[in-house]
Amino acid sequence: xxxxxxxxxxxxxxxxxxxxDTDxxxxxxxxxxxxxxxxxxxxxxxxxxxxxxxxxxxxxDSFFFIDTAGGDPxxxxxPAETPVIEETETDKKEKAIISKKAEIIVDPxxxxxxxxAVIKSGFDNLSVEEAALKxxxxxxxxxxxxxxxxxxxxxxxxxxxxLTDERRHDLELLQMRDTLDPKTHxxxxxxxxxxxxxxxxxxxxxxxxxxxxxxxKKERKRTMVEEIMHDHExxxxxxxxxxxxxxxxxxxxxxxxxxxxxxxxxxxxxxxIAKKK
Numbered sequence: 001x002x003x004x005x006x007x008x009x010x011x012x013x014x015x016x017x018x019x020x021d022t023d024x025x026x027x028x029x030x031x032x033x034x035x036x037x038x039x040x041x042x043x044x045x046x047x048x049x050x051x052x053x054x055x056x057x058x059x060x061d062s063f064f065f066i067d068t069a070g071g072d073p074x075x076x077x078x079p080a081e082t083p084v085i086e087e088t089e090t091d092k093k094e095k096a097i098i099s100k101k102a103e104i105i106v107d108p109x110x111x112x113x114x115x116x117a118v119i120k121s122g123f124d125n126l127s128v129e130e131a132a133l134k135x136x137x138x139x140x141x142x143x144x145x146x147x148x149x150x151x152x153x154x155x156x157x158x159x160x161x162x163l164t165d166e167r168r169h170d171l172e173l174l175q176m177r178d179t180l181d182p183k184t185h186x187x188x189x190x191x192x193x194x195x196x197x198x199x200x201x202x203x204x205x206x207x208x209x210x211x212x213x214x215x216x217k218k219e220r221k222r223t224m225v226e227e228i229m230h231d232h233e234x235x236x237x238x239x240x241x242x243x244x245x246x247x248x249x250x251x252x253x254x255x256x257x258x259x260x261x262x263x264x265x266x267x268x269x270x271x272x273i274a275k276k277k
Contacts, residue, residue: 166222170225180228
């Protein structure tokens with residue numbers, strides 16, 4: 001129960017003060033004045049004292065509570081803590097049994113018929129886009145788009161990677177690997193067009209390899225084209241091969257062994273001077 005304390009009202013205090021001023025000292029001595037006090041119920045509230053975090057989590061009471069004693073706030077009696085009931089294994093088993101019983105048993109014949117139906121179980125939980133009815137042609141197009149995202153199970157669901165400029169240059173370089181290393185034999189590519197399905201990986205060296213067998217940070221590049229552009233041996237080799245090809249073309253071009261019909265004036269003058277001498 002809340003504590004009840006007597007409190008004086010302003011009307012009582014003012015009446016007592018005015019009567020004491022008007023009455024004389026003799027009347028006060030002969031007729032003693034009795035002060036009337038109206039008792040008013042007053043309920044006091046206070047903040048809860050500091051408690052530990054564990055006790056605060058266990059208790060489900062509010063931040064404020066009724067002060068029944070009306071004393072020191074640190075010594076105020078708090079309501080009893082509500083005990084935390086933990087679920088036992090039997091309770092969990094009972095819940096599992098109830099959930100299994102709650103499942104709806106459907107005839108297998110009806111399930112086969114419902115497979116072709118548009119509205120199935122769980123239709124209410126679908127979003128607006130998924131729940132929208134689609135035609136057969138639209139469903140075929142959606143299935144085709146989903147199939148084209150990967151190569152299939154035979155290729156371990158290889159994705160159709162986005163073809164950027166860097167990846168396109170790397171794929172073109174792989175098709176020209178015979179020219180980069182003519183001494184080794186490579187299989188001829190199956191197609192001249194760049195592949196649609198491919199994956200890009202990164203080779204990680206083993207920690208047990210010696211440091212000389214690994215590439216330095218300066219030698220590491222983002223793409224294969226950048227590695228070849230910074231490889232001076234390959235650049236010098238390609239330059240040498242290009243000069244040989246151009247020299248061979250100069251000899252085997254049409255009209256290389258034929259005489260020129262047009263003779264310049266300087267050559268005619270030289271011949272005349274030679275004859276005069």
